[in-house]
Amino acid sequence: MQQHLTIFDPFDEMRFGHHICFSCGTTITQDQQTPVFPAWLMEKYGFGQELLRMLDQSIIAYQDLKIPCCHQCQTQVLDPLEEKVRQALSQGVTGLRGLEEKVLFQWLGKMFYGTLVTELIKEQNPLVRPEYAVSEQPKMLLKFQSFFRVLQSIRVPIEFSDFLPCSLFIIDVDASAEPLRFEFRDELSTMMFSVRIDNALVVCCLLDNGMIKQSLRRVWDIIEPRQLQPIQAAEFSARVFYAAYLLNVVPDYLLRPVKPQDDHLVMDTLIDDVTNVIFNPWQHTSYAKLLATVWAKWGITQEDILRDPAEPLSMLFSPEGEFIEFPKIPGEQAGN
Template identity: 55%
Template sequence: MIDLTLYDPFEKMQFSDKNCFLCGTIITPDHRTPVFAEWLQQKYGLKNKELLLLDKSVTTFDQLTIPCCDRCHTHYLLPLEAKVEEAAAKGIEGMRALEAQELFQWIGKMYYGTLVTELIKETSPLIMPQYAVSEDPLMLGKFRAFFQVLQSLRVPMVFSDFLPCSLFLLEIDPAEDELPFEYQDELTTMSFSIKIGTVAVVCTLLDNGIIRSAMGRLYQLTQGKALHPIQLAEFKARVFYAAYIFNVVPEYFVRPVKPEDDHLVLDTLIDDITNEIFNPWEMLAYAHMLEEMLKPWNIREQEILKNPRQPLSFLLDEENNFKEMKHYQKP
């Protein structure tokens, strides 16, 4: 008998080391699973690398673990990580061969694992964060909706004509790439990027593919191209900024379950009547985002906005065609 019951930790704010993050089962503090899989840590030497959390405490990749029961760890997380590890070993084609829902689950687990860590730590923070996640009803509503669809990790689930995210797969030219592993996330805008070897996965969660549609032409131009790392940085800036101005929160509805059903079917609704899907694009705000992504190259806002009508771009030329780039030379 397949259990199709969804777990909702947000109802009672049930975030502690005593409950499995995925199913809510009561566990001991020893039951943990890494947010970033063991294979990632070993392949890219991440174990002792530091991470700064919202409350200003510092952890490392190997210390960043979340409460997880043996069943969820063994039956759901390990098989998914094994699939992604095998796909990643084959490069961009291997990652493209993964089902989109599997990529969503893989990214979602890392994103949500970081979020759960923040929610647990907010009960006794080192330094109270400026904006406590647990005190923002709008953000909690978004996270609750996201966790509903993330449970496709555990509960067989079909999304009806949508995917709860925008996924971008990009190939990176290794010639001037000094970072075999790189990751960034933004909790409030639900943006995430991870680079493993010559493959980058950029994702915006909980947008039902709208940002991918909005960036369709640019994404199409990158396909079949090996991007210079600075071009990847610009692509991430565009995606992360699109998530920043994204202005709606999808709702998800589970169709009534019949006794013979072996999976849930989810429908979605976005209120685009009372809310604009995107807030206005502000060039200065985008320049701030791009400047942040271009820090390794020390490119500042004034250089980005030298021509305010056409900000600095490494991806597109003046005619908005793809700009081939093998080497970066600072002017």
């Protein structure tokens, strides 16, 4: 196979380390690194020195979170990707929505994978004992291996036959009452990643072949054209995160045989066990617990959310199913 069409699979023999390029597997020197969160983004929003807690409970500054990357992958792959996203972001929500979804998936995927690789490299240190070691969970590793196969599209020209590996939502948030801001949240086990940049909130399940977006289609069709209040955006994000928690299947990805004249790979997908229920049942109590964590800044508790156990509190829709233009936040004085 042509060299530029060769897929790298670090999970095959758990090849993770400071001397292995995360993208192509080339052996490199320890000083060849790239920041997990783009330097231009950290500079613009000033969060480089803010702290992030890792799975082993260690604390690291965003700017110190780096992964091994060879010069070629940096200059030929990552730099052009960052430039595309940077230009799109300069036009806000409209720019992001105009960006090819595959490009946005790759950009989010690189940041998600960067935090994962950091965890895997740390776990190789015998003195590090995280409570839930990723490398000791075979099911999780298979999930990450599937994800990395589609993330190789960042470097190798890959055409996804009739699917996008992720569910991607770009939400317009009314940020007029809030300062210039950056917020990020990820969840390794459910492959969830969200990033808030000014008035754009991007929420993504990175490995579901769009099944979550399909299941939330009715709600998303109402929300997509509107500008949401921050509390509403937080609620929609919680719905997506909870749907990812309920997702019960892991897509598998297969490459079609390569012919000598091919200049790209074609990837197909399948769900391994069609007898599986795609989503586990929705439980109001579990959802309310998750929603309470994102609504904590507004002083809303799980008890508030479940005052009516059959109809959890919503800032998006009235009990009759109508979209709420101006949600009234419990406990706030009228006119505030």
